[in-house]
Amino acid sequence: MNMAADQSDDPRKLSIGHIVDKARSLWDRSPQPVKSFPWNKTLENFIQLILDLVLAVIKYLSLPLFAITSISEMSYCAHERKLYLIPFPFLVGVAVAGVLRDAALESSPFLKNAEVPWHLIAVLIFFALLKYPGPYYPYWGRIFIPHFANGALLRTLWFMFLWYQKPQKTSKNNQPSSVVDNLNG
Template sequence: MLTVNTNNGYRNSRKKTICAINMTAGGLGEPMKAKLDHISQKARSIWDSSPQPVKSFPWNKAAESFIQLIIDLVLAVMKYLSIPVLAISSLSEMSYCAHERKLFLIPIPILVGVALAGILKETALELSPLLKQAEVPWHLVAVAIFFTLIKLPGPYYPYWGRILIPHIANGGLLRTLWFAFLWYRRPKKAAANIPESVVDNFPEQNSI
């Protein structure tokens, strides 16, 4: 009676499969590395053959200016769209509370959010006093992002979470917008409140 050793056949086929996979992985990795090396050499040759004005151009400074421009555009969009979006979303959340007959509870989470925004702002300024002299109120941007992240999943909270948490975020966002308004008015106030003794130190300007 003949017996067939299936274990040896299974092991041999498994070894062949593993070897084939390893060969395929190695074959895929080597062309990719070769392509990256070719692209790197091509870019280096293009750079070496570039004229001197291209090489001496301040590319790092241009990249920093471009990134700063993108950041300014994002902040401008946030500044002009934040109030309409906040108003529309707040009305939607108030209508839900009115439907659930919990409209009388809205002032409580709003006050909590207002207080929390003040605490977060003061904490950020204490941790990094340099933020007071920054051109952009990054601490207020961070606080606004924090409350926005709390507000976005509002419909997915449990019952009481849908009623309370979005209005906590609304209170925090309202006070953050107020802080931002005061922040951007501050330089004008500082320029308008220059002491006269400072102005007297520039007689040439006074004589013009």
């Protein structure tokens, strides 16, 4: 047996303490411009960039995925000869999405002027998670639940469209102009 491999100074073994010590000594030996560089701000900007890229990909891929899955669910209902049932859960989903949006706006007045509609994103995620396991629901669940979620998703997507179409309030728009001040003064 090789008992020497169990020693703590074995180069084949890495320990967290050893890595931290090496990183600390590397930091101590680095030049002052590297130490004074705003690393935290750079990390925040990098994370924001990655999140923006992920949201852009999701934004452009979610609509085709929504369309394809909706057509698939309608074809299943057509195969089962239950196509006439689609409007009922769809309209209920539209109504539920409106109620959830209104409830979120009433519970937090800060959402009305927020830059990102987090309440709508949460509703989208909830109904997407409800919709996508649709083929695995029992028989009537395969007919009603995905179309209910489709109605809610479509209405929430419409709310998102309206959200980004409204004029954004910025600090520049809220400040009075000097021309108006001169006329009033």
